[in-house]
Amino acid sequence: MKTQLQQVKPGDIERRSFEIIAEELSAMGRVLPPDQAPVIMRAIHASADFDYAENLYFSPGALETGLQALKEGASIVTDTNMAFSGLSKPALAKLGGRALCFMADEDVAEQARRQGTTRAAVCMEKAAAQKEPLIVAIGNAPTALVRLCELIEEGRMAPRLVIGAPVGFVNVAESKEMLMRSNAPCIVARGRKGGSNIAAALCNALLYLAAGRSL
Amino acid sequence: MKTQLQQVKPGDIERRSFEIIAEELSAMGRVLPPDQAPVIMRAIHASADFDYAENLYFSPGALETGLQALKEGASIVTDTNMAFSGLSKPALAKLGGRALCFMADEDVAEQARRQGTTRAAVCMEKAAAQKEPLIVAIGNAPTALVRLCELIEEGRMAPRLVIGAPVGFVNVAESKEMLMRSNAPCIVARGRKGGSNIAAALCNALLYLAAGRSL
Numbered sequence: 001m002k003t004q005l006q007q008v009k010p011g012d013i014e015r016r017s018f019e020i021i022a023e024e025l026s027a028m029g030r031v032l033p034p035d036q037a038p039v040i041m042r043a044i045h046a047s048a049d050f051d052y053a054e055n056l057y058f059s060p061g062a063l064e065t066g067l068q069a070l071k072e073g074a075s076i077v078t079d080t081n082m083a084f085s086g087l088s089k090p091a092l093a094k095l096g097g098r099a100l101c102f103m104a105d106e107d108v109a110e111q112a113r114r115q116g117t118t119r120a121a122v123c124m125e126k127a128a129a130q131k132e133p134l135i136v137a138i139g140n141a142p143t144a145l146v147r148l149c150e151l152i153e154e155g156r157m158a159p160r161l162v163i164g165a166p167v168g169f170v171n172v173a174e175s176k177e178m179l180m181r182s183n184a185p186c187i188v189a190r191g192r193k194g195g196s197n198i199a200a201a202l203c204n205a206l207l208y209l210a211a212g213r214s215l
Numbered sequence: 216m217k218t219q220l221q222q223v224k225p226g227d228i229e230r231r232s233f234e235i236i237a238e239e240l241s242a243m244g245r246v247l248p249p250d251q252a253p254v255i256m257r258a259i260h261a262s263a264d265f266d267y268a269e270n271l272y273f274s275p276g277a278l279e280t281g282l283q284a285l286k287e288g289a290s291i292v293t294d295t296n297m298a299f300s301g302l303s304k305p306a307l308a309k310l311g312g313r314a315l316c317f318m319a320d321e322d323v324a325e326q327a328r329r330q331g332t333t334r335a336a337v338c339m340e341k342a343a344a345q346k347e348p349l350i351v352a353i354g355n356a357p358t359a360l361v362r363l364c365e366l367i368e369e370g371r372m373a374p375r376l377v378i379g380a381p382v383g384f385v386n387v388a389e390s391k392e393m394l395m396r397s398n399a400p401c402i403v404a405r406g407r408k409g410g411s412n413i414a415a416a417l418c419n420a421l422l423y424l425a426a427g428r429s430l
Contacts, residue, residue: 048407192263
């Protein structure tokens with residue numbers, strides 16, 4: 001038996017995928033807020049997991065603030081090289097921003113060893129030392145998100161937007177609760193789910209919106 | 216209200232995470248085949264999605280074949296730079312293999328334009344031209360997996376193991392069915408779910424097992 005593949009041109013696969021996602025959300029009776037829909041749908045697109053239709057939280061005004069920051073050339077810091085890899089660097093560069101990840105930096109490894117903490121947490125301190133406007137996207141390490149919340153609370157850092165999507169079982173949901181109670185504009189994948197792929201997908205959705213693409 | 220974080224040392228987070236996953240699988244009455252358990256649990260760990268306890272398929276002998284290949288120094292080709300980023304390069308290097316991804320190669324982009332196909336598909340042709348023993352891990356593009364299955368069927372390629380975990384809505388489940396009907400040893404995330412994070416997690420689980428770690 002031969003597998004029947006749908007005849008869809010490479011350039012049309014993404015459009016067709018979003019049509020399917022929209023159809024299935026509609027069949028589920030789930031109506032997304034129109035401004036958030038492209039962002040939520042891109043998380044579903046990246047994971048084939050419709051839980052993201054329920055678990056994404058947008059703090060009031062976060063979407064507008066984040067888009068404005070990108071239009072003004074804000075850079076994006078990620079907590080993992082995987083999320084960094086998944087970011088659309090051309091889309092970011094066109095808006096004047098750059099992608100940053102400090103995880104592989106030798107000074108970060110050294111400081112983490114000295115402090116007995118994770119490299120991800122130290123990366124957030126390095127991010128706090130940057131002079132440019134930043135969006136911070138966390139796709140893996142709750143320790144990074146906890147440290148980021150502390151830096152925000154201490155007034156040492158004021159990211160224009162935080163994407164909170166660490167994944168896992170230990171302190172992950174808790175770190176997201178900390179973020180949602182902070183004053184930082186944030187988009188959060190509540191609960192245990194998330195990941196570098198989700199963090200990158202959420203960033204890319206914002207990048208495409210900021211560049212004037214609808215999806 | 217302060218968030219109560221669990222006091223777990225950075226080095227113990229992963230161990231505690233796997234304990235929680237094991238506890239919840241047990242509470243669900245789900246007993247995993249002992250040899251496959253570390254691989255399945257690592258996919259759950261990467262996504263916090265227990266669907267991977269149900270959707271992972273191992274072709275007969277695939278796990279043993281894949282582990283043997285890694286012990287013999289096989290290299291791993293990924294279809295995305297995200298999956299490449301997520302691979303444990305130190306673990307792979309220790310066993311004598313290397314991580315390969317051709318997605319950013321200029322000749323790949325040029326050939327894809329000429330053929331009207333995706334870069335991911337062309338990457339598989341480039342993989343087929345490699346002389347070393349290979350494990351191929353697909354975390355994103357069904358077009359890559361379809362092309363890989365064709366190359367295998369045409370006898371132009373014989374990967375030691377295929378990790379089939381593309382994600383999405385168009386031809387994704389179908390591409391995995393093609394793989395499962397091929398003669399290639401394979402580990403497959405059946406259905407729509409998967410991703411670069413899952414492909415990398417499955418590879419890393421095998422790398423750790425091949426190196427003698429239990430998890």
